Amino acid sequence: xxxxxxxxxxxxxxxxxxxxxxxxxxxxxxxxxxxxxxxxxxxxxxxxxxxxxxxxxxxxxxxxxxxxxxxxxxxxxxxxxxxxxxxxxxxxxxxxxxxxxxxxxxxxxxxxxxxxxxxxxxxxxxxxxxxxxxxxxxxxxxxxxxxxxxxxxxxxxxxxxxxxxxxxxxxxxxxxxxxxxxxxxxxxxxxxxxxxxxxxxxxxxxxxxxxxxxxxxxxxxxxxxxxxxxxxxxxxxxxxxxxxxxxxxxxxxxxxxxxxxxxxxxxxxxxxxxxxxxxxxxxxxxxxxxxxxxxxxxxxxxxxxxxxxxxxxxxxxxxxxxxxxxxxxxxxxxxxxxxxxxxxxxxxxxxxxxxxxxxxxxxxxxxxxxxxxxxxxxxxxxxxxxxxxxxxxxxxxxxxxxxxxxxxxxxxxxxxxxxxxxxxxxxxxxxxxxxxxxxxxxxxxxx
Numbered sequence: 253x254x255x256x257x258x259x260x261x262x263x264x265x266x267x268x269x270x271x272x273x274x275x276x277x278x279x280x281x282x283x284x285x286x287x288x289x290x291x292x293x294x295x296x297x298x299x300x301x302x303x304x305x306x307x308x309x310x311x312x313x314x315x316x317x318x319x320x321x322x323x324x325x326x327x328x329x330x331x332x333x334x335x336x337x338x339x340x341x342x343x344x345x346x347x348x349x350x351x352x353x354x355x356x357x358x359x360x361x362x363x364x365x366x367x368x369x370x371x372x373x374x375x376x377x378x379x380x381x382x383x384x385x386x387x388x389x390x391x392x393x394x395x396x397x398x399x400x401x402x403x404x405x406x407x408x409x410x411x412x413x414x415x416x417x418x419x420x421x422x423x424x425x426x427x428x429x430x431x432x433x434x435x436x437x438x439x440x441x442x443x444x445x446x447x448x449x450x451x452x453x454x455x456x457x458x459x460x461x462x463x464x465x466x467x468x469x470x471x472x473x474x475x476x477x478x479x480x481x482x483x484x485x486x487x488x489x490x491x492x493x494x495x496x497x498x499x500x501x502x503x504x505x506x507x508x509x510x511x512x513x514x515x516x517x518x519x520x521x522x523x524x525x526x527x528x529x530x531x532x533x534x535x536x537x538x539x540x541x542x543x544x545x546x547x548x549x550x551x552x553x554x555x556x557x558x559x560x561x562x563x564x565x566x567x568x569x570x571x572x573x574x575x576x577x578x579x580x581x582x583x584x585x586x587x588x589x590x591x592x593x594x595x596x597x598x599x600x601x602x603x604x605x606x607x608x609x610x611x612x613x614x615x616x617x618x619x620x621x622x623x624x625x626x627x628x629x630x631x632x633x634x635x636x637x638x639x640x641x642x643x644x645x646x647x648x649x650x651x652x653x654x655x656x657x658x659x660x661x662x663x664x665x666x667x668x669x670x671x672x673x674x675x676x677x678x679x680x681x682x683x684x685x686x687x688x689x690x691x692x693x694x695x696x697x698x699x
Contacts, residue, residue: 284342284343284696284698285698286698286699287697287698287699288652288684288697288698289648289649289650289651289682289683289695289696289697290683290695290696290697291682291683291687291693291694291695291696292305292308292317292319292340292342292674292694292695292696293305293326293338293340293345293346293347294345294347299325300687300688300689301321301323301325301326301689301691301693302323302324302325302689302691303321303322303323303324303333303689303691304321304323304689304691304692304693304694305319305320305321305323305338305676305692305693305694306319306320306321306335306663306676306692306694307319307320307364307365307366307663307676308663308665308674308675308676308694308695308696309366309367309368309665309674310368310665310666310667310672310673310674311368311369311370311371311372311667312370312371312372312428312486312552312610312667312668313372313667313668314342314667314668314671314672314698315341315342315343315372316339316340316341316342316368316372316400317339317340317342317368317665317674317694317696318337318338318339318340318350318366318367318368318375318377319337319338319340319366319674319694320335320336320337320338320363320364320365320366320377321335321336321338321694322334322335322336322362326338326347326349327347327349334358334359334360334361334362334363335362335363335364336349336350336351336358336359336362336363337349337350337351337363337364337366337375337377337398338350339368339372339375339398339400342672342696348400350363350366350375350377350398350400351363351377351379351384351396351398352384352405353381353383353384354383354384354385354386354405359379359381359383359384360381360383361379361380361381362379362380363377363378363379363381363384363396364377364378364379365377365378365422365423365424367424367425367426368426369426369427369428369429369430370427370428370486370552370610371428371429371430372400373399373400373401373430374397374398374399374400374426374430375397375398375400375426376395376396376397376398376408376424376425376426376433376435377395377396377398377424378393378394378395378396378421378422378423378424379393379394379396380392380393380394384396384405384407385405385406385407387416388416389416392418392419392420392421393420393421393422394407394408394409394416394421395407395408395409395421395422395424395433395435396408397424397426397430397433397458399430406458408421408424408433408435408456408458409421409435409437409439409442409454409456410442410456410463411441411442411443411463412443412461412462412463414461415441417437417439417441417442418439418441419437419438419439419440419441419442420437420438420439421435421436421437421438421439422435422436422437423435423436423480423481423482423546424482425482425483425484425491426484427484427485427486427487427488428486428487428488428552428610429488430458431457431458431459431488432455432456432457432458432484432488432515433455433456433458433484434453434454434455434456434466434482434483434484434491434493435453435454435456435482436451436452436453436454436479436480436481436482436493437451437452437454438450438451438452442454442463442465443463443464443465446465446474447474448474448475448476450474450475450476450477450478450479450497451478451479451480452465452466452467452475452479453465453466453467453479453480453482453491453493453513454466455484455488455491455515457488464515466491466493466513466515466520467479467493467495467497467499467511467513468499468520469497469498469499469500469520470499470500470501470519470520475495475497475499476497477495477496477497478495478496478497479493479494479495479497479511480493480494480495481493481494481546481547481548483546483548483549483550483557484550485550485551485552485553485554486551486552486553486554486610487552487553487554488515489514489515489516489554490512490513490514490515490550490554491512491513491515492510492511492512492513492523492548492550492557492559493510493511493513493548494508494509494510494511494547494548494559495508495509495511496508496509499511499520499522500520500521500522502522502531503522503531504531505531505532505533505534507532507533507534507562507563508562509522509523509524509531509532510522510523510524510548510557510559510561510580511523512550512554512557512582514554521582523557523559523580523582524559524561524563524566524578524580525566525580525587526565526566526567526587527567527585527586527587529585530565530566532561532562532563532564532565532566533563533564533565534562534563534564546605547559547560547604547605547606548560548606549606549607549608549615550608551608551609551610551611551612552610552611552612553612554582555581555582555583555612556579556580556581556582556608556612557579557580557582557608558577558578558579558580558590558606558607558608558615558617559577559578559580559606560575560576560577560578560603560604560605560606561575561576561578562575562576566578566587566589567587567588567589569589569592569596569598575602575603575604576589576590576591576598576599576602576603577589577590577591577603577604577606577615577617577638578590579608579612579615579640588640590603590606590615590617590638590640591603591617591619591621591624591636591638592624592638592645593623593624593625593645594625594643594644594645596643597623599619599621599623599624600621600622600623601619601620601621601622602619602620602621603617603618603619603620603621603636604617604618604619605617605618605662605663605664607664607665607666608666609666609667609668609669609670610667610668611668611669612640613639613640613641613669613670614637614638614639614640614666614669614670615637615638615640615666616635616636616637616638616648616664616665616666616670616673616675617635617636617638617664618633618634618635618636618661618662618663618664618675619633619634619636620632620633624636624645624647625645625646625647627656628647628656629656630656630657630658632656632657632658632659632660632661632679633660633661633662634647634649634656634657634661635647635648635649635661635662635664635673635675635677636648637664637666637670637673637699639670648664648673648675648697648699649661649675649677649679649682649695650682651679651681651682651683652683652684655681657677657679657681657682658679658680658681659677659678659679659680660677660678660679661675661676661677661678661679661695662675662676662677663675663676670699671698671699672696672697672698672699673696673697673699674694674695674696674697675694675695676692676693676694676695677692677693677695678691678692682695
């Protein structure tokens with residue numbers, strides 16, 4: 253028998269296969285339970301974050317979850333009681349601190365509003381700390397991006413020349429590859445000719461090292477109102493945001509609208525319109541729920557846009573006329589109501605803060621409505637998911653044996669096809685075990 257034949261015996265092949273499978277199982281780590289809400293981090297242990305967690309953001313696969321917390325016991329080293337950004341690996345049940353100063357150590361100032369790339373490699377966040385990337389001349393809130401693989405952080409809110417700027421920059425949104433990062437800023441130094449003294453939307457191309465202002469009217473004019481809450485497609489080409497500014501000639505309603513910019517073609521369209529193109533009209537004098545987060549979310553290819561609107565005339569269904577969730581198909585030019593039950597009846601109270609899955613099939617949102625699912629009697633804001641393809645709505649903020657949450661659940665994030673849903677909640681009865689930290693916590697459901 254030759255050496256090659258001895259190396260290719262059935263016994264050797266079986267051994268190699270067994271070793272490969274063992275390596276795969278080891279890499280996967282503990283199996284996350286299905287159809288059961290778990291608190292993160294530490295779902296496989298009795299570990300309880302002493303100050304809970306906030307604002308979960310899921311990668312496309314659902315494996316990686318970025319979140320914010322001021323807990324001091326998430327890592328072996330004790331924290332400093334200021335908010336930090338963490339990245340959780342649901343496959344291995346491991347937590348990594350994202351917000352670190354140069355040379356290691358905790359930032360002295362809070363780091364907030366995490367955003368994650370679809371790949372799970374990059375995490376963006378806001379902070380006014382001056383030691384995260386030095387030298388820091390801005391001494392104001394800036395946007396930073398952490399690379400999980402290289403373990404390095406870079407400042408995103410810079411001019412095309414790479415210079416740090418004054419003004420407040422925040423609310424980042426990251427493309428799947430991490431190449432493009434959209435953010436809002438009050439700075440007048442990011443691009444030449446910025447003289448409107450309003451909050452604008454910018455796009456940083458990390459490969460080309462350029463920063464571009466996107467919140468301009470169709471004729472190139474500057475916005476005369478703040479532009480906020482950017483959302484970016486997976487390919488980085490499309491960026492959506494909200495504003496009261498009339499950025500297209502047909503915008504005459506005087507209300508907040510959603511716009512989408514094609515950064516490749518340098519065009520802008522208003523997306524918060526009816527299927528026939530009619531602009532939204534609000535109920536005069538209506539009391540509307542305050543905004544507590546981004547009310548728009550765009551699919552990976554930029555075709556589908558989920559958004560909140562207070563308009564009463566975007567769809568034929570009898571919606572509440574105050575805070576509903578809609579889905580705009582930018583390719584077909586159609587708008588449908590998302591915040592409705594499986595029978596097609598619109599929610600009977602406000603629905604806000606949508607989060608769309610990368611392919612655009614599933615939309616998660618929070619709502620006070622009591623008619624979206626049968627048996628909703630807790631009187632609390634819950635998290636729901638709508639499968640647009642199947643026309644089904646389900647509540648995900650439930651405890652063991654489908655017990656209703658005893659407090660508010662909010663700020664949902666969803667993975668591809670809606671397989672994973674993350675959210676924050678003040679409820680204390682979502683776990684099979686004890687939840688005794690009396691804090692908002694981050695929860696994850698594998699559907």
